[in-house]
Amino acid sequence: AQSVTQLDSQVPVFEEAPVELRCNYSSSVSVYLFWYVQYPNQGLQLLLKYLSGSTLVKGINGFEAEFNKSQTSFHLRKPSVHISDTAEYFCAVSDFQGAQKLVFGQGTRLTINP
Amino acid sequence: KAGVTQTPRYLIKTRGQQVTLSCSPISGHRSVSWYQQTPGQGLQFLFEYFSETQRNKGNFPGRFSGRQFSNSRSEMNVSTLELGDSALYLCASSLLGGVGDEQYFGPGTRLTVT
Numbered sequence: 089a090q091s092v093t094q095l096d097s098q099v100p101v102f103e104e105a106p107v108e109l110r111c112n113y114s115s116s117v118s119v120y121l122f123w124y125v126q127y128p129n130q131g132l133q134l135l136l137k138y139l140s141g142s143t144l145v146k147g148i149n150g151f152e153a154e155f156n157k158s159q160t161s162f163h164l165r166k167p168s169v170h171i172s173d174t175a176e177y178f179c180a181v182s183d184f185q186g187a188q189k190l191v192f193g194q195g196t197r198l199t200i201n202p
Numbered sequence: 203k204a205g206v207t208q209t210p211r212y213l214i215k216t217r218g219q220q221v222t223l224s225c226s227p228i229s230g231h232r233s234v235s236w237y238q239q240t241p242g243q244g245l246q247f248l249f250e251y252f253s254e255t256q257r258n259k260g261n262f263p264g265r266f267s268g269r270q271f272s273n274s275r276s277e278m279n280v281s282t283l284e285l286g287d288s289a290l291y292l293c294a295s296s297l298l299g300g301v302g303d304e305q306y307f308g309p310g311t312r313l314t315v316t
Binding site for chain 2: 191
């Protein structure tokens, strides 16, 4: 069975500051990793995904994440945040047998202060 | 291209009743997945349908069921509603539901059970 732990439930940062949202996973098989964003009263939108290959993955809206197999982590980063990045962010994992069966972390609420 | 649509957007039901939620995937998408989102349990996978067949199932009681039609539209049904079924139900569609296929989420149906 897989599990995902998002280490911070809330992260407040100032506008234009860098941010890192942390995600650790647990799995006995090879996994695929995802970051989703959810704006208020909306569904989820895919930011980026890691399937294989380069461990540094670039996504939309200036976000990137690095897959670290030895530390079983997939942290999300952005060098300079904007007010519009205020949202909830979810890390998720799936595997080959259930590619669409995403296991999500509990989410991290990112609040950008002016 | 129209996104994933879910109807209704809001629903209020009484304990013991049953409810049916509908999801129309993006045109051409054949895989539809359902998720339950609650403050306490977070995002949890319910089931996935592909070509009218349930391909994956999460750990939910038999009161939760679903189906998919030949046009890929999907419905989920919850019978004998309990207070704990109050949640945001999200539907997601993808092209074939394979590895790397991005899941596109709808805005969700917010179900309140009183």
